[in-house]
Amino acid sequence: MIKAEHLGKRYRKKIAVEELSFNVETGKVTGFLGPNGAGKSTTMRLMLGLDRGTGTTTFDDKPLGQYARPSQIVGILLEAKAFHPGRTARNHLEVLAEAGDIPIRRVEEVLEAVGLSSVANKRPGKFSLGMSQRLGIAAAILGRPKYLLLDEPANGLDPEGIAWLRQFIKDYADKGNAVFVSSHLLSEMAQMADNVVVIGKGKLIAETSIQGIISKSSHASVFVRASNLSKLERLAKQHNWNFDKTENGLSITGATPDEIGKEAFTEGIIILELASRGASLEDAFLELTADSEEYRAGKGKK
């Protein structure tokens, strides 16, 4: 498990990250969400010791500095274009393999895994963003690390690439590894992450499962169609459930389908339809970070 505790970073007067603590579990994909400028990249850099700040991060109860070969513990992709543009893709990976004491033959395996074998001898300066991301992922998995820290890995990938990345990340976590991944593609995150850590203005907003964050959203509701709607309305009022009348039923928030079903049965209301209408991760995210947006577009000004 990765345990980040009391992470903090300040740039002169501006606080980038403040007292941030969370865990990243093994065997799971943990999404890292936050509006632009929330401090996601800074947090990842603090976790790796690249930025100097306060707090500690342990990987299986040990700081990264206590491992003899850290790149065999944590694989990173913090920036797609982090390579010398004049050094071939193969040489770039060989340099990293050498530094991490990883057998050079592993380079061919990772090139194959990310689909870059055919351009291995090309200089990546002219690679597309998608190809650069793949090279970055190859670098991250070079040392077969137990932990992966990926910052916006889907940026620049085409739909096929995104689908490949999603499957790759899920498979990697399923092998007992932990993947900590930030992304702005919330629909993607909803499909691949098990847990999420949400931050805003450098502070923790939520640390929970994907289901947990969605179910807590005010956008999550239960649609109920019943034999006697007025009786159902009275029931909702009795239990302080919020509801909206729809054409042929009620849309109730603040109660689960189980609760509504049980209470309706007790009151003798015949339920004709009971359906959970979940919020999307996007709804939940926007609701959670509504007060933490640092850069927000103006509304309708021309």
Added chain:
Amino acid sequence: MFAAVKSEIRKILTVRSTYAILAITVLLLGLFCFYATGWRATTGQLLNDNMLKNVIQQAIISTGLLGSLVGLLLVTNEYRYNTIMYTLTASNNRTKSLFAKLIATTAFSLVFTLFVAIAAPLLTIAGVAAHGVNPGLSPQHLQLSPLFWQVLFVGWGYSMFSFIIAMILRVQVGAISAIFLFPAMVESLLALAMKKDAIYLPYNSLQSVLIHNDAFKPVSYGAAAAIATVYIVGGVIISWILFQKRDAQ
């Protein structure tokens, strides 16, 4: 540590700039040693028994800054292309990363300096022979033993000065400008004020390890090397402190 050093050496050997610097060096040596000094040598110059020694000294001082660019680029490329994050996460200690770079830079500078020191006289001899001047080169008084350490020290010293400037500035354009401007302008201006004491300036002391300059206070080659070493050790300590404290970006 050994893995980190190997990786740094691989970084040097897998970029075109290293080979471009070597090619320019060969070109310059060909121009100045083969043609200007060897082919166009006058009878008077050929009778000078220190001719080859002078050629070696001038070649080392002329190409020292050029060779030192390799170490400078090894550092500044990491920040320019943000590969420093890989370098630092591959190691469990920033000190190891710094010294791996320093060792790789030292290794390259020694090989480069030896190459220049061997190629320069050979090209001069070839130039003389190709022109067919009679009488040929007179017997030379090379004093190989002191010349060997002096040449290697000066070549290494240039690399260390550039390495330190790169570690402190981290910005590639700034560092390259600094290594050319500092000896050419800053030291020259300071030398006007310091007069004989200008021997205590970094590049002046380094060059004085190889060639005595009558404008400065007379010191032995060893003393000049000691002055330059103080700058190098001090610079490495400052680089180390900054490398430990700064964010890696």
